[in-house]
Amino acid sequence: MIDVRFSTAVQMVLSIALAEHDGFRCTSQTLADGLGANPSFVRTLMVPLNRDGLLLSTKGKGGGIRLGRPSDKITLRDIYCAVTEDKKLFVARPDVPARCRISANIGDFFQIITQDAEGAVLHSLENRTVADSLKKILQIDRRRQAKLSSGAPAKLIRTAT
Amino acid sequence: MIDVRFSTAVQMVLSIALAEHDGFRCTSQTLADGLGANPSFVRTLMVPLNRDGLLLSTKGKGGGIRLGRPSDKITLRDIYCAVTEDKKLFVARPDVPARCRISANIGDFFQIITQDAEGAVLHSLENRTVADSLKKILQIDRRRQAKLSSGAPAKLIRTAT
DNA sequence: GGATAATGCAATCGTAATAATTGCATTATG
């Protein structure tokens, strides 16, 4: 099954950022609605984001989820690292027998490749802050709205999700 | 199950390159031995590599697998693209309902991120040719051998795998 | 203080992509 945790986490954080920006309260239930998912699943995925200080959950009635720090101080790299934990971008074939000069060293070699590629990915993500991303996605939204100009009126409700 | 096709394919191609370099014949059986895998599995994984001209398989007795072009004309990017086909590095969460300005546009936004990151990965792979990689892995091997200097003698057999 | 409403977390089941196996047809060599 394809790993969609990163894209799910990005959507969650952007939704929370929008909620803060618009003055709405955000709960795992409202986030789950926007994701087409289960509130408990949302909370599970939030664990590493809370742990890394990207989000701040408050329990009890009236509680909910807020950003752990200003939106321009959270990058997509932070989100990626939080949800993927120590999972590598590529993974080496396990249990390769050391039969020859290739098989005996392929693990070390592949680790170099992986670090290289992963560094490139992280670099591409670290320049995108949540603030930038929110601005970008709202820009995309305005363009989308414009294209529907003479079509059906927008029916989107203005909620946190 | 974790996808190890890329690392498996890299090992296969490097083994074939070494075999050509050392003048050994390479079959799906010898490759499978070096991978700790099944010859049929190896042949399945070889399909896209053959299709893209990276490898050249010859049937019948005395047949086997050779590189489709010189080792300095095959990059790890070629191998990656062959085995991953159209699979994206990141995949967006499916079936997100368009409930708000985030959920309605997250797909478009995430596609931008993915293209960016994927481009970075491909760039990190395209500078590594099979020739370079083979040189590198043999260099790693020499260093490893040196470290075992006063230890047990190397027992690696000098085969194609 | 009690009802309410939120998170936290553990346990469990379902699903789908990948790994691995088997078997045989095909092909080409020697």
Place this chain on the structure above:
DNA sequence: CATAATGCAATTATTACGATTGCATTATCC
């Protein structure tokens, strides 16, 4: 013609991830 290789289809096994359920805990609001 025997041998030895690939090609390929069908099947099974494995496992990471998705999703659900249930409940304990915690905090707020009336």
